[in-house]
Amino acid sequence: MTERQYPHPVAAIAYLLGGFPLSLFTFITTVVFMCVGVGTVVVWVGVPLLVAAAALTRMFGNMHRFWVRTLTGADLPQEQVLDNPDAPMLRQWRAMLTDRRTWRDFAYLMLEFPLSIIGFALAVVSVPLVPLALWVVPRYAWLHSQLAVAMLGPDRTADLTAKAERLQASRARGVDAAEAERRRIERDLHDGAQQRLVAVAMGLGRAKGKLDADPELARALINEAHADAKLAVAELRDLARGIYPAVLGDRGLDAALSSLAAKCPVPVEVTVTVEPRPPAAVESTAYFIVGECLTNIAKHAQAEYAAVRVWRETRAMGDEVVVEITDNGAGGANLRPGGGLAGLADRAATIDGVMTVVSPLGGPTVIRADLPCVW
Template sequence: MSFPSASPAAPATATAAPAAAPGAPRPTLLGALSYLALSLWIAIVLFVVTVTMLALSLGLLPAFLLGVPLLAVTFWCVRGFAAMERGRARALLGVDIPAPGPAAPPGTSFLRRLGAQLRSGAQWRQVAYCAALLPVSCLSFSIVFSLWGTGAALFTVPAWSARMDRDALPLLDEAWKLGAWTACGALALALAPAVTQVAALVESSLARALLGRDERAALQARVGTLTETRAEVVAAADAERKRIERDLHDGAQQRLVSLAMSLGRARGKLEDDPQAASRLLDEAHVEAKQALAELRDLARGLHPSVLTDRGLDAALSSVAARSPVPVRLDVDVSPRPAPAVEAVAYFTVVEALANVAKHSGAREAAVLVRRVGPRLLVEVRDDGRGGADPDAGSGLRGLAGRVAAADGTLTVSSPLGGPTLLRAELPADATTPDPSRGASA
């Protein structure tokens, strides 16, 4: 079993570069001219492909099996066009347009992803851009290149009209007319650069408005996610408190009660029956060691001290050594992430390995933890029977909530028959509440 290379995936929560501010410097003249020259021909392709495929897919929607795949292909093409246009604006105009986030999280089924795209405002804005670029670019192309061409033609009137019979042309038969046309050409050439840059900014503004991220919608989605994850963390903390109370009552407390009773009986027999008292003291010693073991396990479930003292490598080595399923461990997180992120990564691996031992029937598992730039990548793979589904109400939903509370993403790939791959990406240096108080595996 081997892991893929630890390359950062494009997470829903990745931070994109900010869009160019409205007061950003104007693009260079060469960049603006190149952008406008390409726009018309690109706009024709975008308009024809998008409108044709969208009309055909919508027309075939009553025939479900034909319309739905074609609509998915249409949206895929539109997203590709949008990415190309963002790249063109960045390369030629220096305008950085942040891409909108995915309409559905990774791992979503085809129909759910298509439904999310149908409801996505960002997706339909990209479609609108492919349709709107053609009339805008036609107008920009006509104005800009007509101004450049007319200006060049008028400015060079004295040169090219010298080969003609000016007396036969009323507009060129006098010297002052030649001077007037030359002056008009010079004025047009003087205005052309500014008009070119303004036209390029108009088209880039259209791209920014329709291809960029909707900051208001993104903020609303972020608030909704934080509200949901906060509720999950509160519920998880309450469940954890109840678990601790139950474990203390049913385990360590009962051991301590039995220990106290054994010590009391031993004290009563110490003078009359020293041998019986000795046996009772032996029993009390065993009870004390079992109580200490249960308290140690309980403390480990809250937040292991080795994680704080020595980091993820040592803490996960201990987890792997205790796992009933053989685990191969590969940890490289230098420099150490934030403590709260370490805790999330630790409990993600603990929960995943617990699920492997309980449900997967796997012969072996492998854990990969890597720091990749500003992100912490956690992967747990097993060769079990597969079929793990976070939507089925399993512990994976609680684990996804724990990861989301730390501003991370969790994806699970588990086809029937296996293998199963759980992948979590976390911001390595994020400042988040310690999620070790959340739900336990």
């Protein structure tokens, strides 16, 4: 709700009238549990009471979020009471008592109660006074909802901290992925094209020494060196294509992925709708994710068909390119550390992308990558 979108007077009166009993109940319950918990903490009985107060605070915070969202349309998503239900109980307790969100909710409950008394009085008084109902009450209800948005809404500091940590981790994974790629290119050069070029140089050197004494042998050595040179050129071309395929740079994702699908022994249906054309880093990441997945499908999936869908989605933080590869194979794929799919996830992380794998035994397998166009 923006600054001038005040709620309807009837909705504002209902909001303030209904909010008072909710505030009264949540305020009294929270204060009782908190005071008793603090007073008995020296004999350890207060610890579970404080934990209960923290849990109730989060639950009551969600109740207020629902109430504000229902009647004013404010953007207040529900928060989890337990962030990690599978963790040991003591760890859950500690996390709840030290979480900023718990204490933000508690501060809101304490501050909102006296304000709800004022709002309730305004709503009751405004019923016979039409100007008050039409002008004052909607504005007070709007201010009340903005307080809820500020205190019960997402914790921007915590969100930014979490995002910074996630970006730091993704950059570290990206550096590792780039280093692994560098080693692969170095290995391919050393074992492939470099050996071929050494053979070419040695063959030409032998041919040079035999030109006068044995022209036929020199000709054969030159022909052999020529064949090795062509093989070296082919290997260098394949290596360059592995770094960034020419068709991707020239014609975009649709043509590049169609080319990959045509080489796959499993029938693949390709659908690409990403206009306008995404950044080169996004295209490259999408291309290699699809290429590796199609290779895995051909080798391991025992699939009869596969589908590749790539489309653009508009999100609040900017556009994303979504890559989805599906097959009807045996399933069982997973993001195990050191595996090929984990390497693809690391590659996606270099541009702040996220990859997920759903592959139950018996199939089908769905691999999805969400790649932001801005990072």
